[in-house]
Amino acid sequence: MAEKRMRLDDAPLNKFHLKITALTFGAHFTDAYALGIISIALVMLTPQMHLTPIWVGLIGSSALIGIFIGSLLLGWLSDRIGRQKIFIFNFLLITVATFLQFFVHNAVELFILRVLIGIGLGGDYTVGVTMLAEFAPRKYRGSLLGSLEVMWAVGYAGSTVLGYFMQQSSPDSWRWMLVSGTIPSLIVLLMRIGTPESPRWLISKGRRQEANQIITKHIGPNIEVDETEVQNQGGFSKLFNKNLRIRTAIGSLFFVCLVIPYFAIYTFLPSILTHMGFKENFLTDLVLNIFLIIGAIFGIWCTDKFSRRGFLIGSFAILTVCLFLLSVLPSGSSALLITCFIIFTIVMSAVCNLTAVYTAELFPTDVRASGIGFVTAISRVGSAAGTFFLPTAIANFGVAYSMLGLTLVLLIGMITSIAWAPETKTLTLSEASNTETDKVKSQLKDSKVL
Template identity: 40%
Template sequence: MSKVRTMEEMPLSRFHFKMFTYSSGSAFLDGYIIGIIGVALSVIKTQFDMSLTMMGLLGTATLVGMFFGGLIGGYLTDLIGRKKMFLIDMLVMLVVSVLQFFAHDPIQLAILRVILGIAVGADYPIAGALMAEFSPKKNRGGLLGGINSLWYVGYASSFLVGYFMLSIGDTSWRWMLASSAVPVFLLLIARLNMPESPRWLASKGREKEANAIIQKIFGDNVVMSAEPMSKVKTTFLDIFRNGNGKWTIFVSVFWSLQLIPTFGIGTYIPEIIGQFGFTDGKMEYLGSAILNLIYLVGLIPFLYLVEKWGRRPTIIWPFFISSISLFILGATSGLKMSFVFVFALFVIYGIFNNAMGMHEWIYPNELFPTHIRGTAVGFSTAITRAASATSTFLFPTILANYGLANTLYICGGLFFIGFLFTLFMAPETKNMSLTEASSIKKGTTLGTESSVINKAVN
């Protein structure tokens, strides 16, 4: 008789990479939609008489929408299922992407960007939950962390698309913003063939459907990972109960400390590059795209190290190194340093920032049980996007009133706080099953969950 194995013990296969494609599309769209507004604003501001406040509103509208999308979408993901929510938010994203082309004024555009953000925010908890629930435990960190790399692909792509579309002229911003409809449509078609999560089905008492999916994908003699087979009610407040509150706070805080500087710098990086003295018409947008592609390449070693060294060192030290890089950039910002010097520091900052950013997908999806995984990730997404929206809204005002050096000092200081916070709070979940990771330091036992596997094996 063949040995019975769990889904988390299965080796990497084509199916896992297919699920990675479905899931990473969320990060790509997030990066693309947020990035393209940075280039579009350079054209929009020449056609509309906009104050700094209105500029900030347009820059942050998507993030504001993501607050509501994460908060509501995460809960609905746990309530009605991963696949159904995956398709609903794609349809919303497609329609709104096209409608941006026809916006008549900044207010109308800001409203559309908020709605677009709601759909993007809802996609986050779905994508991470699905990838985590299908991943082998030995590769889960790399797969979840790899999703974050697609954010940089999307972000860099937006600057490349924006750079080439600038030649269209006054209407180029319309084409830029509507261009997100293309990847959204392709992802919608691809997701029609994806399966529902067996772990979610089992948590809702639908064991037969869950087992049918497992057998279809992995074959016979493969069972559910150690998870309760009885129906579990999804309650929003459970993310603060039964030991989950500690991890809800941990994820929300470290994620916010990473994103606040990242979105502020990322949204206005063409202007920052220009203030360093390296501007030549459209070249700052091309430079921004190149920087983000380098960040992507720099992430690849960390996808290996997160499984080799673990979660803690690959989040703690990137916070520290990114903070030091920004402190040095701030200290030398008025000294007319060489392009190579400034570029190298931005590369160091970006690579290590990307390394800690991959934990935005790893920790939230490992530290919570299946029946509230989407809710917890959605709540954390909402909190972090609210913080990011505030920083992105205030960034141009801070930059204008306090100067580049002080702005970089503030960003570096936030990263340093993140270094101290993760040093004392970050848990290690390397090589743990989802059941083990979601029970860590909660004072709970694995008896109920483990009994499912024991019954199946025996």
Template identity: 50%
Template sequence: MTSSSTGTPAVRQDPPEKLSRFHLRITALTFGANFSDGYALGSIGIALTLIGSGMHVDALWSGLIASSVLIGIFVGSITCGWLGDLFGRRLIYMLDFVLIVVASAAQFFVHEPVSLFVLRLLIGFGVGADYALGPTLVAEFVPARFRGGLLASLTVAWTVGYTAAYFIGTWISTIPSDLGWRFLLASGAIPAIVVLILRLGTPESPRWLITKGRIEEARAIVAKYLPGQLDVDAVAATHSTARPGRYRDLFTGRNLRRTVFGTVFYNAQVIPYFAIYTFLPVILLSLGMDADGFASGLLLNVFLLLGGVAGLWAVAKIGRRPLVIWTFGIMAVALAAVALGSHAPVWVVLPPFLIFTFVMSGSSNLDQVYPPELFPTNVRAAGVGLLNGVSRIGSAIGTFLLPITLAGWGISATLLALAAVLVVGMVVSILLAPETAHVSLDDEGVA
């Protein structure tokens, strides 16, 4: 059901919305992929500085290993999102963390770069699969009133993982042994195995079961986990006229507009984020913060955490559309200020950098909120997987190009180029961003 004047889904009157322990549990269990992704990306930069010459990691292998998780996420998100719409959310939601546990632990035993590259590809594949299925499950279980805040909390888990890797890696770097970097990389298996054990018994999404005509199974799950919170008959009636989803549906009708918006929005968010924070020590050095590099880096990581927490409030209180537009604008101005003041004293450059960091961290909460709200149930996992996958290609390209542009253009031009990416995100959001804060996930129309 859509509004004829705007083409956006109409608000559906669902049963009374209550936040239960089950909702919190399914969200907490989905923290795993985001924490693992942040930890994997935060730890590899430090590990590469500790790996001895015996591994023969030259510049080419260093780049490949650093980007391997991103490549794996691209493949895992797109592939497993599609499979999740075909075969269900629950199975892949369990298997992806089996892969993450095994591949993470195996990093301890590598002796040449090829093995490390392959293992990190597999970790990325598992994380990508969970990026497609985890937010989809949360969105399909959680009432609309609480959906934004709980989905946004997933991104905070990424920031916690990244920051944890920064501090643990800094401590491990003081260990004069080849074992340090091995423990650092393999330690990612510890939280992963905890998540895997806790996920045992996770039910299938009743909304997905309804799309497959498995009404009685959906009723049983709703009765056990969501009593009085999901009207199975009403949702089934909505789906009765909807045909099975196909991957090409993401590129037709209303879905095409949302696929285009989601692709541009997500990439405009992550390209500056990953490029700057993968090479944060280099950026700080280029900005003349060599004497205060550790202190500045520590302060920026604190602002990452604070921004992520503040973003939870913003997502809950501000509509998706105004939040994405305004944050893009603020980040573009702040980053341009850093670029134009790149040769100024630290006290001039650091404040706009802190503002950029704080707002970037807060706005990135939308990366987990918007995608599952953009698409109907029959192609939701595929859509979420597509946007996550394509965003990792953008972030990998940005990460690859940043050292090249720094060497060829200098710090000011490089940061201005990243600010231009943010401006593109703002313009596209003004033109295409829908408001999805209170939209029912059971609107299945594919116009």
């Protein structure tokens, strides 16, 4: 009797799925580590290199600049030449550029290397999430993609702890801080050698036989890709046609409305905490980093428990209320302020799980990497803008009004999510990215918030 065929979306979870997930952790851990460690290293290298405020800002944002470039360029390229090649190239670039930081002599050299690191990270944000989404079974897609945010939080917290202790060792310890990222990136690079191509991408290019061989070897002999995965001709312009432009818009808007307050607040956390009456010290930063990790783990549970649309809208609502209270409550309300800040930290970290899960489900296979790359690039523009303008806003309007401005950003994210966000949780990856106008409208109409 012939064995019953099963769709790739419904395949049982196996060791290969866990391996792809572990390999995709690399970009999120390395991104968080690179962003966290540079903030500590800059304190030490600024007087040594006689950096002007402009160069401090450029070096501090250099990885974000690179992520913007890499997300657009390498995301588009992976839709053209395949996921696997870019999946390996990303960490080859990251590993080499990270190692060379040890030998820099001036700000220009460091800036260029960190932009290159950012390009690799941007490409891996795009291609890594795409690869994992295209292999992951529907039942476990949310958990696997959501776990990436946990690794981001671990990487950021790890860089804070390591940087704090390393800065006390020697005047040149900033070199060792920056080069320390070579170890995890090299491990990821070596482990990625031999990673197969995405079967969905192969089928979208008409290469079904190759796709079936990969599926049989790594997933199972009775597994097949949905028949709806057909050969398509994607292109960057397709993201803005009448069927996809709403999804491109909501993917960009919800992402950017989360990262603007996220990066702005946590980059200048000491100043904000001081305004609220809390003493700035290492322990405070460490405790909040722990809550970031707790929130990321909580987000995996929420991703499985709630609908994508409901989790997104509900989180925006909670974040908006918390940040509004943090803006208007007097500095003497210590207990209430710290409670709001903890809730804000946990929910913000939790909902950031959707930046990987939801974006992967919004776009069809032929432009999935381009779509994820575009919304990631937009998010980095937003995070850079928020980080750049917040100090000016605080200087001119004060912390309270600046926080109210960030509250407005969250409110915009909630409103646009209510208006446009489709539900994708219970669908196969091909169904989730179905862009027929009537089907999208039906999903919007019938979706429940929770």
